[in-house]
Amino acid sequence: MLSPDARHVLVIMPAWNEGETVGTTVAEVINLNEGYDVLVVDDGSTDRTADVAAAAGATVLRLPFNMGVGGAMRAGFKYADRHNYDAVIQVDADGQHDPREISSVLEGLRSADIAIGARFASKGDYKVSGPRQWAMVFLAAVISRLARTKLTDVTSGFRAGNKRAIAQYLDHYPAEYLGDTIDSLVVAIKSGCRVTQIPVAMRPRQGGTPSHNPAKSAIYLLRSVFALLFAMTRSRSQIAVGESNA
Amino acid sequence: MGNTLPPFIFALVMVAIVLELVRRKVFREKYAALWLIIGASALVLAGWPDLLTGVSKIVGIQVASNLLFALCIVLLLGVCLHLSWELSVVEDENRTLAEEVAIMRTAVERLEHEFHELSTAGPRGETPRLETGPQSPKD
Numbered sequence: 001m002l003s004p005d006a007r008h009v010l011v012i013m014p015a016w017n018e019g020e021t022v023g024t025t026v027a028e029v030i031n032l033n034e035g036y037d038v039l040v041v042d043d044g045s046t047d048r049t050a051d052v053a054a055a056a057g058a059t060v061l062r063l064p065f066n067m068g069v070g071g072a073m074r075a076g077f078k079y080a081d082r083h084n085y086d087a088v089i090q091v092d093a094d095g096q097h098d099p100r101e102i103s104s105v106l107e108g109l110r111s112a113d114i115a116i117g118a119r120f121a122s123k124g125d126y127k128v129s130g131p132r133q134w135a136m137v138f139l140a141a142v143i144s145r146l147a148r149t150k151l152t153d154v155t156s157g158f159r160a161g162n163k164r165a166i167a168q169y170l171d172h173y174p175a176e177y178l179g180d181t182i183d184s185l186v187v188a189i190k191s192g193c194r195v196t197q198i199p200v201a202m203r204p205r206q207g208g209t210p211s212h213n214p215a216k217s218a219i220y221l222l223r224s225v226f227a228l229l230f231a232m233t234r235s236r237s238q239i240a241v242g243e244s245n246a
Numbered sequence: 247m248g249n250t251l252p253p254f255i256f257a258l259v260m261v262a263i264v265l266e267l268v269r270r271k272v273f274r275e276k277y278a279a280l281w282l283i284i285g286a287s288a289l290v291l292a293g294w295p296d297l298l299t300g301v302s303k304i305v306g307i308q309v310a311s312n313l314l315f316a317l318c319i320v321l322l323l324g325v326c327l328h329l330s331w332e333l334s335v336v337e338d339e340n341r342t343l344a345e346e347v348a349i350m351r352t353a354v355e356r357l358e359h360e361f362h363e364l365s366t367a368g369p370r371g372e373t374p375r376l377e378t379g380p381q382s383p384k385d
Contacts, residue, residue, distance in 0.1 A: 041348075061348040067341060075345040082349065175341060 007086040009106065010079075011036045014072035015093035016043040019052045022093040026056035029091065029099045036102065039079055040093065041072040049093075069157070070180035074173040077166050089160035097158040101200040105160050112196035113165045114188060116151065117158030119202050132217035135224045139182060142228060146186060147195045155181045155224070158200060165193055171237035178227040186231035250295050257288035277332075280325050287317075 011029050015022045022040060029038050040053035044066035054060045061075055073090060080088045087109055091097045101117060108115025136155060144151045155178070161169065165188060172187045173180065189195060264281045267273040291298050291314070302313040 059352060061352050063348045064344050067344060071341055071344075074341075075348055078345050079349055079352075 007106075008084070009036050010076075010083075010085040010088045011038045011102065012073060012076035012080070012088050012090050013038065013040045013053075013058070013093045014043055014069050014076070014090070015040050015045065015049050015053065016066060016072075017045045017047050017049060018093040019045070019047040019049045021095050022049055023052040023056045025091070025093055025095050025099070026053055026058045028095075029102070030057050032099055032102070034103055036089075037085075039076055041076045043067060043069070043072040068175045068180075070173060070175035070184075073180055074169065074175065077169045077173065081166050081170055085163075085166075087160060087162050088166060090157055092157055096202055096204070098201060098203050101158070101198075105158060105198045105200065108196045108198045109160055109162050111194070113162050113168075113193040114185070114195045115160045116153065116156050116185075116195065116197045117160075117200035118151070118153035118156055118197040119200065130214055130217050131221040135217075135221035138221075139224055139228060143182070143185060143189070147189045149194075149196060151195065151197050153197065154185055157181065158202075168193055168237050172234070176227075178224055182224060182227045183231040183234075186228065187234050187237060190234070191236040250292050254289065254292035257285055257292050261285035261289060277328075280321070280328065284321050 013022065013025065013029075026038050026040060029036060038058040039061060040050070040058040041061045042050040042053065042063060044063050050060045050062050061079060063072060063075060067075075076090075077088065087106060089102055089105060091099065091102065097117065105115050105117040136153070139154050140152050143154045157180070168188045168191050169184060171191075173184050176183070185195065261282065264273065264278050264285060268275060268278045298314060299310045302308070302310040305313065307313045307316075
């Protein structure tokens with residue numbers, strides 16, 4: 001396996017109408033000087049997201065219409081695959097994922113194909129309660145069993161993948177709600193990708209507020225169980241990349 | 247027998263419309279097939295109403311119209327499923343195309359940019375300025 005410094009890493013940032021925050025987040029990643037290329041996937045924004053991101057120094061993929069986080073990420077993976085990147089990491093454009101944690105999440109790829117930056121793993125003060133928490137605990141328990149490793153935050157979007165993971169994602173990365181986190185992860189595990197988690201602290205969002213509506217949380221619980229059940233019945237993907245980095 | 251003439255004409259018109267749409271290539275055959283089957287059966291049933299009664303007796307349905315309703319529901323269900331399936335395929339293809347277009351647009355813009363820099367940085371700056379076209383069709 002290549003050393004983390006010599007690797008060609010792409011930071012993928014899906015953004016939908018996040019012109020207010022995307023500029024600072026891109027600049028933060030670039031100012032790390034850790035040699036990452038930044039790709040902002042403009043998911044059919046109607047504001048100046050794409051221009052702001054390009055001005056901040058990112059490469060911008062402009063999707064012609066809104067396709068959701070999953071759709072945006074798949075476009076990003078395709079780009080990474082075409083340009084032969086060794087690893088990708090998804091970072092939210094709203095500044096919730098601290099760019100300083102990127103290198104530690106990438107470290108996780110030393111021993112796994114997918115590394116998840118987990119919000120609860122004893123670092124930071126991210127808290128949820130009620131049905132949303134039950135959903136997260138339940139999902140984490142089921143997926144941990146599948147992956148045969150302890151995972152506590154399977155819905156985190158802060159995740160990195162190597163070439164093997166990119167190839168798997170290109171084969172199966174649903175655009176549906178929760179498909180980009182739960183479904184893709186379950187199928188990746190089934191297809192033989194190893195998963196690990198890295199504790200990270202999350203920052204408060206720079207724009208927007210997370211929902212604490214109990215009805216919405218209950219719907220979230222139902223949908224996540226639904227997504228999980230579907231994912232468990234899916235067939236595994238054939239991964240063309242034969243690279244092993246054990 | 248007089249009251250079977252309107253349904254017969256109706257079925258005939260429907261079949262004619264579907265055939266005409268296929269002929270004009272508005273409809274593709276795979277979508278027309280189910281409608282043609284439905285139209286043809288409607289024609290047959292409107293032409294020979296006794297057929298329906300006979301068939302329901304054989305199948306064991308007391309009221310002949312119930313057989314008709316049941317068949318209608320099954321066929322419409324089939325059409326709906328078929329359309330959902332086709333739509334999912336189309337949506338997926340659409341998504342792939344959108345990804346492809348986005349990647350190509352980025353590549354083209356990069357090329358245009360490089361080309362522009364090359365041509366303006368040419369010998370003594372005499373090279374004609376290139377029209378690179380609109381950068382974004384939205385603006």
